[in-house]
Amino acid sequence: MRKFELIAPCHFGLEAVLKKEIIDLGYDVTLVEDGRITFFGDEEAVSRANVFLRSAERILIKVGSFHAETFEELFQGTRSLPWEEFIPSDGKFWVAKAASVKSKLFSPSDIQSIMKKAMVERLKGVYHVSWFEEDGAPFPVRVFLMKDEVTVGLDTTGESLHKRGYRKLTAKAPIAENLAASLIMLTPWRGDRILVDPFCGSGTFPIEAAMMAASMAPGMNRSFTAEEWPSVVGKRNWYDAVDEAREMVDLQIETDIQGYDIDDAMVSIARENAKLAGVDKLIHFQRRPLSQLSHPKKYGFLITNPPYGERLEEKSALPALYKEIGERYASLDSWSMYLITAYENAERDIGRKADKNRKIYNGMMKTYFYQYMGPKPPRRQNLPDGR
Known part of the structure; x- marks a missing residue:
């Protein structure tokens, strides 16, 4: 070979x-x-x-x-x-x-x-x-x-790998699928933990998280340019890779992944995209404004891409929006928050300096990935019967 x-x-x-x-x-x-x-x-x-x-x-x-x-x-x-x-x-x-x-x-x-x-x-x-x-x-x-x-x-790829094949409908400023997946992988989140995106748009963060939780390979449902190069990469290699990916998928897992958006149309789009990705049963999408963000359980994760004022007329609303993000996060018991934004005053308006801050280029746009780390959940103790 x-x-x-x-x-x-x-x-x-x-x-x-x-x-x-x-x-x-x-x-x-x-x-x-x-x-x-x-x-x-x-x-x-x-x-x-x-x-x-x-x-x-x-x-x-x-x-x-x-x-x-x-x-x-x-x-x-x-x-x-x-x-x-x-x-x-x-x-x-x-x-x-x-x-x-x-x-x-x-x-x-x-x-x-x-x-x-x-x-x-x-x-x-x-x-x-x-x-x-x-x-x-x-x-x-x-x-x-x-x-x-x-x-x-x-x-060998053709269309960029961020195009998984599931996002037929998008929000105004969608985050690329591979960028969303990368950011999730920068956090300690795992499939058995709570994840909420309060600005879910077309659903990219929740869908990528659900695919990870279900061990679903991102490229198993799309085609690649090099599939047409049998003298370079034999066709059997593509069949074997997809077979390997399909054997790994586990849709029977239990998840608590939620996506909220204030726009009914976006919620419908997110649901349709999740269905196309094959993970719709692992995610709960709902129309819900930021002001109603809450969750009864501890140790969850907010992972999100909030608005950051791409249009001039939106910039004036940002201080109040980020202040509300800070307030809603503070009301969640022992949660972590990770958000990517180009808004330079995010930490000031959230009301708390991030524990970590990572510079990431989204195309040519400089953004920051603010990381607010909550406490780790206690280790699960083994029960007397060995469980």
Whole structure:
């Protein structure tokens, strides 16, 4: 079975979460950089990483790397890579995305155009043709330039891994599924603990939590670009990965996961998305304003993405909203609260400094993940009969 060097991009600030996921999946991490993890794996690893990783953006097969400060060096470096080991004569290939940081070459369109020409030149010599129909399987390429070092990868995923396939309907400003999953994994929450999202929108936090509780792999119900590359990743690997995922699912578990929203339409959307994800029986969605947030039990978790004033007219309402968040949290007995927001005065208006504060980039937007830690619940004592 072929061995690959694989690259998994992720949200900036969440590299440690993805690194742990990859190690837990059984693979050796070789490099941790801002926004991406590199690890070794075989054909099976390509399919399993796509199906099982919750926090990754996509999985790339590293084709090669080289130094380039001029377009001529970019052309020659690209042409020297072994494209024929991956792309057949009828393959459709293009540079889908180019990103450049602190490099002399910085124009994405020029980088994409020159690399495409170099790939054509290489493959013309290998396949002895002067023209490619490109009517076969797609082979999108992604390239990163960092301080003039060029890293080139083939995108095995296609649509970003945050697209699990369940969210057909969304809120105005939905949180990405992989970001929501990553944030949950940063907390001590487990499936047997209480979780409430008082600003659930289209239901992403509760749905991702329910999928985790049920051991449901995030990619088991979607397709991937590399499924069309049987000469690179054999089809049996995809079947095996999905079979493995299906065997792990446990929908008989008991959960206390709740999502509230003030908008009836959002509650309906969240319910439909949960149904599409197959976890609707594990979540209770309800129309409920923040002012009615309460729970009789101790040691629960608030995990949420409250409004943070994307529109100018909403900003004036934020101090009162965050003050109310603080008040409702204070009324919950021994709970923890985790919230992600770009609102800079969140701690001031909540009325309490967070125990931890983590900077995370949501796309290009700088946000903060405020972590208010409640006490740990007491350990369960064994009963006399050994239970």
